[in-house]
Amino acid sequence: MFSAISALNGASYSGAVDVAETGLRGMISLRGDFASKDFAAAVWQVLGAALPAQRKTVMGKAGRVVWMSPDELLAVVEYGAAPKLAADLRTALAGQHHLAEVVSDARAVFSLTGAGWREVLAKGAPVDLAAQAFGPDDMRRSRLGQVAVAFWMVDDQSCELVCFRSVAAFVFDWLKTAAAPKTLPGYFQ
CATH class of the missing domain: 3.30.70.1520 (Heterotetrameric sarcosine oxidase)
Incomplete structure (x- = not known):
């Protein structure tokens, strides 16, 4: 019997921000x-x-x-x-x-939670993520490490990002690296 699983089976990482694959969506x-x-x-x-x-x-x-x-x-x-x-x-x-x-089943969704989520995304997405330019319920289609993504702000402390399932492992690894402890420049804080 087939049982659906998400791209990374709910993988998560806790660093400067928490990064988690949200599971099946x-x-x-x-x-x-x-x-x-x-x-x-x-x-x-x-x-x-x-x-x-x-x-x-x-x-x-x-x-x-x-x-x-x-x-x-x-x-x-x-x-x-x-x-x-x-x-x-x-x-x-x-x-x-x-x-x-x-x-x-063609997509994967990640959540970024913590005050530094803007800093993490800004390391690889050519988007103005300043609070006055990107607020609640705003979304952008962009690139992250040269991979197509879309992301939206959920609230001040979190955003969600969607990518193709085929690049989910790359995106997760990219987000983990960008969210490593003590690597956020503090530009938006």
Whole structure:
């Protein structure tokens, strides 16, 4: 019998900040016309969330909805709920140009927790992570050590980062190295 496991089976590291693979997370890639009232209504009906603004995230009844591009959202939901939610989205969007596919097993999610999480990400992501430029519910698609990632701020003490499963071990090792004790420059503190 098949039993799903996350990319790194919940690996964690405690250094200047805590880095942890969050385990199995459901993810749905949803594409469509954000200007369509019917598209927005379907997202509200199924995910319980309004469409997020550009480079933002919103929490809905099913989980976090992340803006990924002008026509793409990423719904981060409970792992077991993703297939049904994707099917419900396809039903709600019938007749409209759209894509709603489960991508849970193609991705890995990491949490960074601690006051220095901005410092860790700034070591490898070419993004302005100053508090006035990157705040709660902000997200960015970027690179980390030349690997594609997306990350969003959860609160002042934490953020989450998603990458392709195929590079999860590299990203985890990169984050561990960047979060080594006594290596944070203190630029944002």
